[in-house]
Amino acid sequence: MPDWSIRIVPNPSQIAGRPVVLVPDLVGALPGDPLDAQIDDLVSWNNESGQSYQPWPTDQSGNLLAVGGKTPPPAPPPPQQQAPPKPAFPPLFITNMVPPNRSSSPAYNVVMPKIGNVIFYCLIDAKGNPTKVRGQIIVAAIPRTLNVPSIGG
Amino acid sequence: MVQFNATSAARWLAAAALGLTLPQAAFAQSGTLDCLPLGQPLPKIPEIAAQRTSGIAGAGSILRGTILLANEKQRIVFREPTGFNNSPGKPGLYFVCRQQTVRVFRGLNAQPPMPLVPPNRVGDPMPGPVLRARVGDIVQLTFVNDINPNQFFGSIDQGEKKTGIGCDTSTAGYPAQSNDAFPDCFHGSSTGNIHFHGTHTNPNSTGDNVFLEVRPSPIVNGKSTITEKTFAKQFNDFFKACYEQLKGKPLLEWPLSWNDAPLGPWDYPPGSGNPNPNTWTGQQAKLLQDYDKDNPDLKPLWPLDQEQLKQNLWPQYYIGAYPYCYQVPYKDAAEPVSAGPVKMGQSPGTHWYHAHKHGSTAINVANGMTGVFIIEGPTYDDKLNEWYGPGWTQRQPVIVLNQLGVSPNLMRGFGGPSKGGNADKGPDFSVNGRMQPVIDMKPGEVQMWRIANTAGRSGAFFLGPPPGFNWRRIAQDGVQFADQNYQSSQNKPFLMAAGNRTDLLIQAPTTPAALFPVVVQHDVDPSDLATAYPVTLLWVRVKAGQQPVTGNASQFIPTAPTQPAFLGDIADSEVQGSRTITFATTGPFPSSHTINGHKFDGFDNAQQVLLNTVEEWKIQNATIGISHPFHIHINPFQIVEIFSPNDTIPNPNTAAGQPKTLPKYVFTDQNLVPGQCFLNPNDESTWKPCPPPPSPTPLPPPPPHIWWDVFPIPSGIQAPNNGPLIPGYFKMRSRFVDYPGYYVLHCHILAHEDRGMMTTVEVTLLKKAPTPIPFHHH
Numbered sequence: 001m002p003d004w005s006i007r008i009v010p011n012p013s014q015i016a017g018r019p020v021v022l023v024p025d026l027v028g029a030l031p032g033d034p035l036d037a038q039i040d041d042l043v044s045w046n047n048e049s050g051q052s053y054q055p056w057p058t059d060q061s062g063n064l065l066a067v068g069g070k071t072p073p074p075a076p077p078p079p080q081q082q083a084p085p086k087p088a089f090p091p092l093f094i095t096n097m098v099p100p101n102r103s104s105s106p107a108y109n110v111v112m113p114k115i116g117n118v119i120f121y122c123l124i125d126a127k128g129n130p131t132k133v134r135g136q137i138i139v140a141a142i143p144r145t146l147n148v149p150s151i152g153g
Numbered sequence: 154m155v156q157f158n159a160t161s162a163a164r165w166l167a168a169a170a171l172g173l174t175l176p177q178a179a180f181a182q183s184g185t186l187d188c189l190p191l192g193q194p195l196p197k198i199p200e201i202a203a204q205r206t207s208g209i210a211g212a213g214s215i216l217r218g219t220i221l222l223a224n225e226k227q228r229i230v231f232r233e234p235t236g237f238n239n240s241p242g243k244p245g246l247y248f249v250c251r252q253q254t255v256r257v258f259r260g261l262n263a264q265p266p267m268p269l270v271p272p273n274r275v276g277d278p279m280p281g282p283v284l285r286a287r288v289g290d291i292v293q294l295t296f297v298n299d300i301n302p303n304q305f306f307g308s309i310d311q312g313e314k315k316t317g318i319g320c321d322t323s324t325a326g327y328p329a330q331s332n333d334a335f336p337d338c339f340h341g342s343s344t345g346n347i348h349f350h351g352t353h354t355n356p357n358s359t360g361d362n363v364f365l366e367v368r369p370s371p372i373v374n375g376k377s378t379i380t381e382k383t384f385a386k387q388f389n390d391f392f393k394a395c396y397e398q399l400k401g402k403p404l405l406e407w408p409l410s411w412n413d414a415p416l417g418p419w420d421y422p423p424g425s426g427n428p429n430p431n432t433w434t435g436q437q438a439k440l441l442q443d444y445d446k447d448n449p450d451l452k453p454l455w456p457l458d459q460e461q462l463k464q465n466l467w468p469q470y471y472i473g474a475y476p477y478c479y480q481v482p483y484k485d486a487a488e489p490v491s492a493g494p495v496k497m498g499q500s501p502g503t504h505w506y507h508a509h510k511h512g513s514t515a516i517n518v519a520n521g522m523t524g525v526f527i528i529e530g531p532t533y534d535d536k537l538n539e540w541y542g543p544g545w546t547q548r549q550p551v552i553v554l555n556q557l558g559v560s561p562n563l564m565r566g567f568g569g570p571s572k573g574g575n576a577d578k579g580p581d582f583s584v585n586g587r588m589q590p591v592i593d594m595k596p597g598e599v600q601m602w603r604i605a606n607t608a609g610r611s612g613a614f615f616l617g618p619p620p621g622f623n624w625r626r627i628a629q630d631g632v633q634f635a636d637q638n639y640q641s642s643q644n645k646p647f648l649m650a651a652g653n654r655t656d657l658l659i660q661a662p663t664t665p666a667a668l669f670p671v672v673v674q675h676d677v678d679p680s681d682l683a684t685a686y687p688v689t690l691l692w693v694r695v696k697a698g699q700q701p702v703t704g705n706a707s708q709f710i711p712t713a714p715t716q717p718a719f720l721g722d723i724a725d726s727e728v729q730g731s732r733t734i735t736f737a738t739t740g741p742f743p744s745s746h747t748i749n750g751h752k753f754d755g756f757d758n759a760q761q762v763l764l765n766t767v768e769e770w771k772i773q774n775a776t777i778g779i780s781h782p783f784h785i786h787i788n789p790f791q792i793v794e795i796f797s798p799n800d801t802i803p804n805p806n807t808a809a810g811q812p813k814t815l816p817k818y819v820f821t822d823q824n825l826v827p828g829q830c831f832l833n834p835n836d837e838s839t840w841k842p843c844p845p846p847p848s849p850t851p852l853p854p855p856p857p858h859i860w861w862d863v864f865p866i867p868s869g870i871q872a873p874n875n876g877p878l879i880p881g882y883f884k885m886r887s888r889f890v891d892y893p894g895y896y897v898l899h900c901h902i903l904a905h906e907d908r909g910m911m912t913t914v915e916v917t918l919l920k921k922a923p924t925p926i927p928f929h930h931h
Contacts, residue, residue, distance in 0.1 A: 001231065001235060025304060027273055027275055032313060035183075039566070040566045042559075042564060044307075052836070069295065103306055104306060105322055106321075107321065107323040107560070109323050109564075150210050
């Protein structure tokens with residue numbers, strides 16, 4: 001199953017509330033394009049901006065969803081230096097805050113949403129404030145197919 | 154849906170000839186692309202060849218080149234639908250292609266050129282360049298790590314984070330659900346190095362040193378600050394000095410220290426601890442210090458190198474670029490092991506190279522970081538060319554098998570019930586980056602296929618030659634066969650476990666104009682073969698319109714070229730020591746993989762061997778259903794005994810309804826059929842191969858023994874009624890000669906290696922008490 005990366009890049013338009021744009025790291029992709037993915041694909045965010053951001057799940061209207069009973073500030077808390085706990089990620093959790101010029105961790109394992117087939121999210125900034133930068137991951141049980149040579153028989 | 158068969162292949166090939174194949178860049182923004190049609194011509198892999206400065210064997214010519222490690226977007230093939238039972242070849246499955254960013258090896262001076270795919274394009278997979286040298290040559294390779302790690306998740310080595318668990322993590326629950334823990338977990342996949350698999354050489358410093366960890370070049374304003382040009386002068390000076398040092402001294406392990414000129418001295422004034430701005434080691438010290446300063450959230454690397462410098466060791470950590478320089482030693486064919494400075498020469502044959510960073514070998518090899526390393530020699534290539542014609546061996550197809558893909562399954566969901574689990578049996582085999590490519594042969598022609606199974610998981614079980622074809626194996630794991638083994642291999646099926654190489658002489662039928670499939674089954678254990686689907690690995694097209702080949706070019710060489718004396722069998726009288734090493738997979742999926750009960754820790758549990766001794770090791774496998782492929786670096790080995798408790802024998806009762814085979818080993822001593830043996834769970838003395846009358850089947854075949862560097866350890870069997878797990882095993886003999894130092898042995902199912910099934914081998918000059926291993930994987 002594939003791995004995908006979504007770039008977080010500075011927004012050349014300097015629109016208030018949208019300091020960055022989301023671009024699937026695919027040849028031909030445009031800012032704001034959704035990412036097509038399949039269940040169990042892995043997705044990461046490559047933060048090419050100078051600020052930290054965290055993808056956070058939202059509903060279709062862009063309202064933040066609670067993750068592990070929390071809306072931002074981000075979860076989970078920083079791990080301990082000694083005897084760090086093994087991370088357990090609550091439902092809907094996408095990934096941790098992504099520092100500038102780093103990619104995200106953990107990798108997001110795509111699951112089918114309970115309603116529909118689109119995972120909506122926005123970016124929140126380092127202070128936990130939501131931005132107007134929104135993204136979508138369209139989930140398919142079976143990928144869209146183009147030319148598919150049969151391998152059976 | 155169109156089934157791929159000879160007819161449809163012919164149609165595709167005809168379309169290709171008319172230029173009707175789909176354009177390479179016909180992709181959607183979704184990342185799903187048109188796949189290349191099956192049946193593409195087998196791509197020829199660009200090559201970096203040694204420059205011959207002398208025709209004298211052992212004179213030491215130079216293999217000079219640059220291997221670039223970089224990322225590019227490729228069209229990667231995935232089998233759909235996914236699921237544990239949807240294994241390769243199952244009817245109804247199909248391929249889908251996706252645009253994926255992968256890490257690749259590219260040869261900057263390869264011929265023909267192999268440029269990186271530009272960022273605005275999507276390429277098709279291609280292995281790293283073929284390296285071609287000759288025994289006695291000196292290898293001089295510049296390695297440049299130009300990966301942009303941010304294009305992958307877990308962009309930096311998580312093991313170096315000051316906080317956190319050190320492993321790559323995913324919201325699917327990795328590593329928590331697997332119980333993996335650093336350093337035996339997936340991590341650090343943007344760090345690079347190269348293992349020269351099959352070489353008998355210096356395992357230290359700039360040799361076949363797998364403890365090296367070369368971090369990617371820093372990136373400033375979108376550009377790498379270290380390129381192949383950055384250290385070109387220092388490396389050129391070093392390569393010249395290395396040639397002078399090693400020429401005529403094949404056992405010399407040089408350089409030894411960061412203070413050896415011209416790479417060093419690393420500090421100036423000497424002893425000051427201040428990086429020397431004029432040397433490469435000094436510049437590396439500065440780069441590491443800057444790396445630590447620029448990445449305050451990471452564990453610093455420089456103190457680790459400093460600690461090793463204090464112990465007069467060659468440090469492990471580097472930034473951006475690294476020079477490999479070592480010799481593949483020549484030994485005169487007539488010279489016995491007991492004579493001459495070199496005890497075991499480098500065997501000429503098909504070897505290979507691949508990424509070997511603990512924690513990321515599986516993903517890196519799946520990405521395609523593998524290539525073939527051909528080492529030619531007078532006892533092999535020259536003799537074959539005497540029969541087939543000048544330069545014949547250099548024109549023969551190089552066939553690189555791989556299971557191309559991206560992150561390991563364990564990073565993903567752990568298998569929802571609706572899917573029956575997604576830990577499938579790995580991707581289908583690609584061949585030189587293509588699915589089911591076509592090799593052209595002339596009617597009646599004999600070719601030699603240099604096949605390397607560079608996959609990180611599956612063995613390829615070759616069922617037999619296509620109808621009308623004949624084949625013979627002439628070398629295994631880069632070591633030429635003795636004639637008896639060559640003769641007896643005629644048209645026999647054979648297994649290539651992950652990591653194995655086979656040189657296969659194949660003879661085409663004289664009937665032209667047809668496509669013939671070469672069929673394999675995926676295999677990590679012989680038990681798989683009962684249910685594994687046959688899969689077409691590649692096709693052979695016997696060209697129409699050509700006169701059949703005649704003469705020597707249409708015949709198998711009558712006798713295999715004579716092996717050099719140092720490849721003679723290891724005699725009982727040579728063996729000076731023995732030991733038992735146990736591989737085991739325990740616990741429910743996703744299981745733990747251990748050697749002698751330990752996961753790799755990089756500190757303890759080294760197998761310590763005295764230099765220039767010969768040992769016989771019992772390598773056993775306390776695992777059900779997985780034949781872990783055992784691999785040891787630097788020295789090949791011979792199998793002298795195999796106990797495979799899951800073996801079967803033909804059922805003498807051929808009546809309808811009777812099974813075709815019966816277990817060879819049974820847990821009763823009653824009503825045994827001829828060929829069956831009693832395995833007593835309470836008597837370990839019975840846990841061994843049993844060749845009973847009337848048809849003794851000694852295993853392995855009688856001498857001369859084949860040399861290997863990867864061999865699957867037969868899996869174990871569970872005795873009934875909660876009895877013991879009876880391990881399978883083989884006994885191998887190896888000469889631990891010529892090169893002292895640290896290297897490793899491990900399972901060549903690379904996810905197992907990453908997750909702990911590896912241990913260090915320390916070959917010492919003097920007997921000594923075990924000491925902590927000074928090289929650690931992070």
